[in-house]
Amino acid sequence: MSDTPHINQPGGPLRASEHPNIAGRERELRSLADAIRRLTASTVTFTASAADTQSFADELDGIAERLERYVPDEIPPRYAGNPKHPEPHDFFQYDVMLGLYNPLALPIRMSWEEPRAIGRACFTTPYEGPPGCVHGAVIAAAFDQVFNVAHLMAGSAGPTAELTIRYRHPTPLHADLVFEAHIEAVEGRKIRSVGSVRSGDEVTVEATGLFIAIDPERSMNLRLGNDRDAAGE
8 A cells, every 4th residue: 555645634535434433524523633633732832821721721611512412322433344454544543543533643644565564653742752752652552553553454463462662762753753563473373573663764663562363353342351362361
């Protein structure tokens, strides 16, 4: 899959969604998520007066109250469609790292360049840890999901059993980063994978992981915390 612009980005096609909570309002929901991303970035950097800050808070609280009226008692599913889709974003539409429709997500832009999953990201100020650097926990979460894409596309997926992160150099904010991950070995149900993130020509972080393979459809429909078999026990 080529690294093309995604839905609602300049030059990007409007991709139809198979998710029942997204289909028919893809552009509008993406616009809402993008607006909330802008609000988040402004909230951690702006310098308005106390009075103006309270005015913004009151206005946004009113918008939140209006939105909450449309939240159903039963929360819509997080996933839809084929997990081994040539476009990973079509499956992980609400994901916290990749989700086009989750304003908590940057989102990381994923592609599949067999046998590697490639993630491209430029983290902004809300993701800051040490001054000028991406927070280490954000990097770990990004690796976990880049690994997940690699496994799904290769047909061997399952929950994380171990994730080891080696921070070799600070990873800069506001810089183009490239995550890579691929399966190194499969032993029964155990999947061992390796990955790295580069800023320019410098590898800033390396990662290794152990994952326990289970049927992809089953993994989307069970509660992993209550499933001992999924945890490899």
